[in-house]
Amino acid sequence: MAMRTPANAVPLVPPKPVAKVDNLRVRHSALVRATHWLTAASLIALLVSGVAILLAHPRLYWGETGAIGTPSLIDLPLPFMLTGQSGWGRYLHFLSAWIAVLTGTVYLVGGVRAHHFEDDLFRPAQPAKYTVVQRVTYAAVVFVLFPLMIWTGLAMSPAVTSVLPMLVTSMGGQQSARTIHFIVASVIVLFVVGHVAMVAFAGFSRHVRAMILGGEESASEVQT
Amino acid sequence: MSRLITRRKVITTALTALGGASGLAVAARLAGRYGLIPPDHTGLYGAGETLTYASHRLLTARGSLAREFRRDQISNVAPVNGPPPGDYQQLLGPGFRDWRLDIDGLVARPSSFSLADLHGFPVSRQITHQACEEGWSFIAEWIGVQLSHVLNIVGASPSARYVVFYAYDDDWESIDMADARHPQTLLAYGMNGGDLPAGHGAPLRLRVPRQLGYKSIKYLAQMSVVDNLKDIGDGSGSSAPGYGYSWYAGI
Numbered sequence: 525m526a527m528r529t530p531a532n533a534v535p536l537v538p539p540k541p542v543a544k545v546d547n548l549r550v551r552h553s554a555l556v557r558a559t560h561w562l563t564a565a566s567l568i569a570l571l572v573s574g575v576a577i578l579l580a581h582p583r584l585y586w587g588e589t590g591a592i593g594t595p596s597l598i599d600l601p602l603p604f605m606l607t608g609q610s611g612w613g614r615y616l617h618f619l620s621a622w623i624a625v626l627t628g629t630v631y632l633v634g635g636v637r638a639h640h641f642e643d644d645l646f647r648p649a650q651p652a653k654y655t656v657v658q659r660v661t662y663a664a665v666v667f668v669l670f671p672l673m674i675w676t677g678l679a680m681s682p683a684v685t686s687v688l689p690m691l692v693t694s695m696g697g698q699q700s701a702r703t704i705h706f707i708v709a710s711v712i713v714l715f716v717v718g719h720v721a722m723v724a725f726a727g728f729s730r731h732v733r734a735m736i737l738g739g740e741e742s743a744s745e746v747q748t
Numbered sequence: 749m750s751r752l753i754t755r756r757k758v759i760t761t762a763l764t765a766l767g768g769a770s771g772l773a774v775a776a777r778l779a780g781r782y783g784l785i786p787p788d789h790t791g792l793y794g795a796g797e798t799l800t801y802a803s804h805r806l807l808t809a810r811g812s813l814a815r816e817f818r819r820d821q822i823s824n825v826a827p828v829n830g831p832p833p834g835d836y837q838q839l840l841g842p843g844f845r846d847w848r849l850d851i852d853g854l855v856a857r858p859s860s861f862s863l864a865d866l867h868g869f870p871v872s873r874q875i876t877h878q879a880c881e882e883g884w885s886f887i888a889e890w891i892g893v894q895l896s897h898v899l900n901i902v903g904a905s906p907s908a909r910y911v912v913f914y915a916y917d918d919d920w921e922s923i924d925m926a927d928a929r930h931p932q933t934l935l936a937y938g939m940n941g942g943d944l945p946a947g948h949g950a951p952l953r954l955r956v957p958r959q960l961g962y963k964s965i966k967y968l969a970q971m972s973v974v975d976n977l978k979d980i981g982d983g984s985g986s987s988a989p990g991y992g993y994s995w996y997a998g999i
Binding site: 577578580581583585588589590591592593594606608610611612614615616618619620621622680681682683684685686687689692698699702 | 792793795796797799800804807808812813814815817821823824825826827877879880881882883884885886887957958959960991992993994998999
């Protein structure tokens, strides 16, 4: 075996870039990247289909009931589109809601197992990857806004509330749940606008690339 | 996170994919056997519809009851969508004297009931919430006979899986036996203490309080007990999918 010296072996095997990446910590784990884009796609579908459903009756109420002829809480400055939109709207809304919920479940279970929430949000190592404002915002979106959307969505289902009536009574009624569903959706849209704006501000292509390919860990600079 | 493709990774991925695929196949077979697949399960939105319908059927398997309300919660305003069908008024004698509900299909005793026949059956009342798929809703009292009582009288077959309803307008609907046998599912001839108003589907409408309003089909003319929906109409279970709306509306 004296023939196989390191001097002979090394030039024959050029250094692999993949092997180098292997030693680096990526900024976003595969779990975060995959669930981020699945969530983004289902959020767009939920927003488009949600608007299609809303346009059938762009009037919001408080309590159990509400209809034309009863007082409203909010009259949205949108046209009533009584036919044609809410059918596919509902089909798409529930398909994308299932994708969002299943993705969210994978994200939560995987995130807990990989200490993603602990290391990046709740007890970050110093220097932290995200600012306090970012951490509070992300935590609120993941643990408050998304659960509220699911809760108020289920509260509008007469089949689900036949099993779990407190889902709707805790919201003050079916129409209240519809109104809260709309308000929380609007807050999530505001978050997405802010999120995309900050990504653009901090370097759009670099951050989008990092969310697709993983990117490199660099805690020294302010990140979005 | 390693990016190297190792043999172990390939084997685990292949085994996971194989396990997932066979798990899905088993789940689909079981779902079919236990009636967890809706008639409009095909196409782009089929997966979402099937997940919703199957999870609702498992969740409500113990026959959960839709919420009921106090009399003072009954809405003053109970809107309707659209006028009664055109030729329906002329077709019917005063007080719906000549009206009949015909029942056929998988029943021991095909029947034709008058409104007086239906009034002779045990009366069932409920104060429930009705939400239109558009978003508005109201609470009303509904008076009628339990559909399950009528199914027992005509001797619905144990092999029955759906009840199909035909209206005087060309609408048709169907519900599964879980809803058809449900104690709150009514053939309603009364509302808020009086007769059913024309706009709400007189002389008889279905009431399925665990689903959205459009499943509670109005202006009933005929009812058919069947073991599958494939050969009826376009096979999608009701006229709703033809208009773009899902067959199951427990949402």
